[in-house]
Amino acid sequence: xxxxxxxxxxxxxxxxxxxxxxxxxxxxxxxxxxxxxxxxxxxxxxxxxxxxxxxxxxxxxxxxxxxxxxxxxxxxxxxxxxxxxxxxxxxxxxxxxxxxxxxxxxxxxxxxxxxxxxxxxxxxxxxxxxxxxxxxxxxxxxxxxxxxxxxxxxxxxxxxxxxxxxxxxxxxxxxxxxxxxxxxxxxxxxxxxxxxxxxxxxxxxxxxxxxxxxxxxxxxxxxxxxxxxxxxxxxxxxxxxxxxxxxxxxxxxxxxxxx
Numbered sequence: 001x002x003x004x005x006x007x008x009x010x011x012x013x014x015x016x017x018x019x020x021x022x023x024x025x026x027x028x029x030x031x032x033x034x035x036x037x038x039x040x041x042x043x044x045x046x047x048x049x050x051x052x053x054x055x056x057x058x059x060x061x062x063x064x065x066x067x068x069x070x071x072x073x074x075x076x077x078x079x080x081x082x083x084x085x086x087x088x089x090x091x092x093x094x095x096x097x098x099x100x101x102x103x104x105x106x107x108x109x110x111x112x113x114x115x116x117x118x119x120x121x122x123x124x125x126x127x128x129x130x131x132x133x134x135x136x137x138x139x140x141x142x143x144x145x146x147x148x149x150x151x152x153x154x155x156x157x158x159x160x161x162x163x164x165x166x167x168x169x170x171x172x173x174x175x176x177x178x179x180x181x182x183x184x185x186x187x188x189x190x191x192x193x194x195x196x197x198x199x200x201x202x203x204x205x206x207x208x209x210x211x212x213x214x215x216x217x218x219x220x221x222x223x224x225x226x227x228x229x230x231x232x233x234x235x236x237x238x239x240x241x242x243x244x245x246x247x248x249x250x251x252x253x254x255x256x257x258x259x
Contacts, residue, residue, distance in 0.1 A: 002191060003216065009195035012221030018171060018200050020149050021223045021244060026053040026121055028228050028248040029070065037077065037097040039068050041105050044113060053118050055227070055246045058107050059125040060135040065089035066107040066142055070125070078104070107142045116148025121203070121225075121246070123175060126156040136162040143170065153203050160197035172197075173225070176214070177205035187213060203227060206234050209241040218243070 030036075030043025031050060037043065039056055047054050057070040062085055069092070074080045078095050087095075092104045107122070114120055124139060126132050136159060143150060152163055153173035160172045174197045178186065190213050201223040204214050209226060218224040226242040229235055229251035238245040245251065 003220075006191065006194065006217070007220065010198045013171075013200040015221065018223050020119060021151065021171070021201055021225065023244075024051070024053040024119060025244065025253050026055045026119070026225070026246040027252065028055050028246050029057065030054060031248075031252070033249060035098070035100060037100070037102055039070055039077075039105070040097050040102040041109060041113060042102060044105075044110060048114065048117050050252075051118065052252070053121065053244075054110075054114065055121040055123065056110060057123050057125055058135075058139060059084055060138065061089040061092055062086055063088040064134050064138055066135065066138040067092050068105045068107055068110050072125075072127075107139065111142060111146055111148075114148060116146070119149035120151070121173075122150065122152045123203075124152055124154040124156070124159050126154060126159060128156070132156060132158045132162055136166070140167050140170075143167075151201070153199075153201075157193045157197035160199050164198055171200045173201040173203050174199040175203040175227075176208075178208040178211060178213075179205075201225060203246065204242065206238060206242075206245075209237055211241075214241070 027047035029038035031046035032038040032043040044054055056068050058066050058068055061067050067089060069084055071077060073083055077097055080095055089106055095104050151171035151173055153175050155175045157174060160174055163170050163172045202217055203225045206226045206229055214224055224242045225244045225246055226238050227246035229238050229245040229247035230249050231251055235245060235251050
């Protein structure tokens with residue numbers, strides 16, 4: 001019964017639409033480490049030079065722009081403090097990442113260096129108490145005219161639903177972490193999120209694999225990406241249970257190709 005509902009309420013995408021998602025490893029927040037900060041232009045350039053796809057995080061600035069940054073606050077990754085949403089895009093572009101000279105990039109900055117050379121996954125960061133339309137619209141505007149392989153994804157099914165209505169040609173994914181909720185109620189919540197999002201693919205927490213829910217969606221044609229693959233052992237798990245890893249550190253394959 002539940003499988004029939006999945007097929008009816010969240011149809012699988014055409015294979016040609018999503019087959020490119022399986023073709024490479026993705027560098028989680030770029031190829032970072034040491035003196036190279038996560039979600040920085042040098043991290044993204046390093047991923048491109050290795051032939052890796054790129055995964056990045058995007059959230060909304062105080063003036064409604066799309067900026068590449070993971071945390072809600074500046075404290076961990078910069079020498080400053082306070083919420084990202086409390087500053088304008090111009091102000092954030094002057095904030096230094098880590099101890100070097102790299103600044104927080106905008107989504108436009110990132111697209112300008114990728115230029116379709118490798119596929120790009122844009123994870124859109126939202127909060128339940130906030131509306132998603134303004135950030136989704138900001139991302140869509142930046143992607144207008146972009147020729148490369150690109151997909152958006154989010155834990156928030158409202159994001160997928162927005163892009164399905166307002167940018168249907170753009171590939172969209174639902175990010176999932178089961179968080180040990182393998183109860184009947186947890187399973188139901190995942191299915192409801194799936195039905196609301198109607199995604200083209202899933203980006204799944206590697207800690208939850210193997211997963212009955214993930215396997216059932218993969219069998220019916222949704223590519224299964226998995227994050228964050230940080231070790232050789234997790235790479236092996238990703239190879240067995242998923243289609244492509246989103247990796248960092250020791251989890252990145254030497255040749256940059258999918259396992």
